[in-house]
Amino acid sequence: MLKKDVIDHFKNASNVARALGISPAAVCKWGVIVPKFSAEEVERVTGGALRVRNDLYIRGRPISAAALRTHAA
Numbered sequence: 737m738l739k740k741d742v743i744d745h746f747k748n749a750s751n752v753a754r755a756l757g758i759s760p761a762a763v764c765k766w767g768v769i770v771p772k773f774s775a776e777e778v779e780r781v782t783g784g785a786l787r788v789r790n791d792l793y794i795r796g797r798p799i800s801a802a803a804l805r806t807h808a809a
Contacts, residue, residue: 737769737770737775737778737779737786737787737788737789737792738768738769738770738792739763739766739767739768739769739770740768741786742770742778742786743763745782745785745786749763749764752778755778755781756774756777756778756781758774767798767801768798768801768804769792769793769798769799769804770798771798772788772793772796772797772798775788775789776788792804
């Protein structure tokens, strides 16, 4: 799950934080790819409107930005 998609869905990082019960600073610390635990929470609170993309994680950790660029090509 991409951070950009989550913020687009919720309109801003403050709304994301409120929905997940975390601080806006925590959302801002996410990389390009949302940490898997948080992505699972986003999927849950959106009722599946946003889905975890398992192809973006290796052993539960987000792939690197470089790998993401290669992956998207």
